[in-house]
Amino acid sequence: MKRTGDTKQSAKKAGEVCVRGRPREFDTATVLASASQVFWNRGYHATSIDDLCKATGVLRGSLYGVFGDKHGILLAALDHYAEGSVARLAERLNAPVPPEEALRNALMHYARVACALTGERSCFITNTTLEMQSGDEEVRARVAAIHRRMATLLAASVIRGQASGAFNSTLDEKAVGAFLLCVMQGLRVLGRVAHEEDALVGVVDVAMRALV
Template structure:
């Protein structure tokens, strides 16, 4: 359960100024989520400060005083998105009694969300990596840490499957994990094109056969 964090951008305003402007206090998590949505859909370079102010409902000075600059807001938004995305993947991989079925359902989830009409803007993590790496040295460790967490959960799922006798015990979990990471990121990229869910489901079936 997230804890609402609030911040104040200035000393308490007079009653008159409070009536003229928006309240000085705001929920950082909500602002970060709103900004993240814009970065996710438009990309970093195509997003202006004016657009961010409009999407968050804050003034430029408020954004700068809270996040430092546009890039600081991007990093905060990325971390928030990544935390949720990685957490949901972990839950899917662990929620089914069968490691094989849990992994398959997790992959099928990616085929669905990647090709949804409302999600054609792709994955924030993938988009940020494609647009900003390798040049963005400040964001790089955040992306790499996120991918390492995803890889760790995938590796754990593979090991559980091997221990349960559902996956080939001779498979190298590190190589398989990299393979699965490539499959997932491929879904996210192809989903931005004309590929539909029915085009990607057979890839899930082929992937699962490769693990047996």
């Protein structure tokens, strides 16, 4: 006899099959990583479904079956990319060094990456923000949520710096978090023009002095 819990679990699995149709024949994370690269390199509007099929190795019907349409693939790709981006920012800000050093290193990372990238790549999130129309509420909401997560991590870094005496204790950490997010985004955009790291070091130094 099946236990009640087993029956409920089986029903849940059956429901998933009914909603999703046949089981996925690909690894979602791998597909979204490939899709992110295509959108990142080409932009949303210049990317076709055929481009995505070729890059991911997944048939059009399977992509549509999981993500709905090209716009749905973009939203899922943004979510996937953001998870890695936010996690890496958190790791840098929480590095086992003084908080002011960790913050400066994090900002310099974005300067270095921006200078190293060529053409229109910049940051996937930044590129998408600049390309998509303001009326695309779903993309706007996704990007806004990503930015909130990053600003929260930056604000926490400021609090740690204030606790250690490195940063001005009277600063509002939320306002500073938003300021540092603007600096990060600015570095990403400026890096598309100034491809030398030294050109952006001054920006990072001014940002750091503003916290003292």
